[in-house]
Amino acid sequence: MTGNVSNTSRTAGVTDLTALATKLAALISEDDVFVAGGKRVISHGDDPPAMVAILREVDNTVLERTLEFGLDDVTVSISAAGRRLRGVVAIDSDMPGKDKIIGHILSQEEPDLLKATGAMLNDFCANAKRITVLSGPPQMLGSSAEKGLSVATLAEVWQVNMDARAAPPMERFLTANKDKMIGHLYMSGNDVIGSSGDTARLQEVWDTQIDMFRKRHKAAQPKLDGPVLVCLDAVLGGQTSVAVGSFGKESCLFSYLPIDLPDLISSWNAVTS
Amino acid sequence: MVVDDLDALQGKFEGIETVAFADLSTQMILVTNSNSNQRREALEMLCAEATVALGSADKPALGDTPSPAAFVATKNQLRIFLRAPGEPSDVLCCVCKPDVDVASFLSDAKPCLAKISSGT
Numbered sequence A: 001m002t003g004n005v006s007n008t009s010r011t012a013g014v015t016d017l018t019a020l021a022t023k024l025a026a027l028i029s030e031d032d033v034f035v036a037g038g039k040r041v042i043s044h045g046d047d048p049p050a051m052v053a054i055l056r057e058v059d060n061t062v063l064e065r066t067l068e069f070g071l072d073d074v075t076v077s078i079s080a081a082g083r084r085l086r087g088v089v090a091i092d093s094d095m096p097g098k099d100k101i102i103g104h105i106l107s108q109e110e111p112d113l114l115k116a117t118g119a120m121l122n123d124f125c126a127n128a129k130r131i132t133v134l135s136g137p138p139q140m141l142g143s144s145a146e147k148g149l150s151v152a153t154l155a156e157v158w159q160v161n162m163d164a165r166a167a168p169p170m171e172r173f174l175t176a177n178k179d180k181m182i183g184h185l186y187m188s189g190n191d192v193i194g195s196s197g198d199t200a201r202l203q204e205v206w207d208t209q210i211d212m213f214r215k216r217h218k219a220a221q222p223k224l225d226g227p228v229l230v231c232l233d234a235v236l237g238g239q240t241s242v243a244v245g246s247f248g249k250e251s252c253l254f255s256y257l258p259i260d261l262p263d264l265i266s267s268w269n270a271v272t273s
Numbered sequence B: 001m002v003v004d005d006l007d008a009l010q011g012k013f014e015g016i017e018t019v020a021f022a023d024l025s026t027q028m029i030l031v032t033n034s035n036s037n038q039r040r041e042a043l044e045m046l047c048a049e050a051t052v053a054l055g056s057a058d059k060p061a062l063g064d065t066p067s068p069a070a071f072v073a074t075k076n077q078l079r080i081f082l083r084a085p086g087e088p089s090d091v092l093c094c095v096c097k098p099d100v101d102v103a104s105f106l107s108d109a110k111p112c113l114a115k116i117s118s119g120t
Helices: A005-010 A017-027 A050-059 A111-126 A151-157 A169-176 A200-208 A210-220 A258-272 B002-012 B040-054 B102-118
Strands: A033-035 A039-043 A065-071 A074-081 A084-092 A131-136 A181-188 A191-197 A228-232 A241-247 A250-256 B016-023 B028-032 B069-073 B078-083 B090-096
Touching (some): A084 A111, A111 A151, A169 A250, A169 A258, A181 A200, A200 A210, A228 A258, A228 B040, B002 B016, B040 B078, B090 B102
Antiparallel strands (some): B016 B028, B069 B078
């Protein structure tokens, strides 16, 4: 994300120093993750929400650039300049009707184009697990007088809440796997802040066994730190199993069947990594 | 040789770092795969964790009964503990990478443990 820093500071059009300082702070973030090809990871689907992540990138782009967004295995390239989205220059997908979107400058006077572009991005964002961006030189699109639309306008028209924050990892894990759990308790400290299914036995386990189990586990693995999920097969009678997860101050206790265990562990890793 | 069975199991799957056969009654790791890089202290902790997670008849970890299989997922590792069906003290302790194919690994690890435990 370093490429735009000098561009931003050289641009006379940016007069709001607070906004500039915010942009600079974002640009020098040490948390950026890059993947093959120099692509920067900007979202893991819902962290932050994919559409929010894409519009933030547009909002961070001052000089004209082509932003190549990778949404899992689909690539959407857009032209952005002056913190505005000018239009879509390429879609690497067989989606029908893409010719009506590619190569046109976005304008409020073209509501069908605006709506179709928003729908296209929303569709690709809906199930994408990882969103990346690669900033490249501008590609020809319309005339330089055609500015496109600001992020504020796009967010309003496409109904994107730019202040939206991802739910805590524990909540995302529980929501994503609700159908694999017989019952669950979602705890903050010792307070139940969510539950589903059959929880009577889980509550009893929480009240009478969890503290001792955690003490014994910590004694066995003193270096245990960070998010942990412990799954114990077939301990509640028959095949009914129980798992306890910890992430910061939040915990969960849920019952499951062993057949669902690989998916549950995979999901836990995805949410906590 | 037990070590050959452990080596074969470890070598068959990507992301399996250590496979160890332990006796919970003495809380000792008896054998590991030959290229395990776990130090003695780490192996002792692994065995202690197996004892806690799998529980015993008089002290289930959680719930009502000892567990036949326990899994501990952390950021860097997935640790898998399997108990032999016929001999509750015989346990396989496995240290894996988080993205290991759990279902496939279990389908091989369970018969491997049964073979080692029965001495066949």
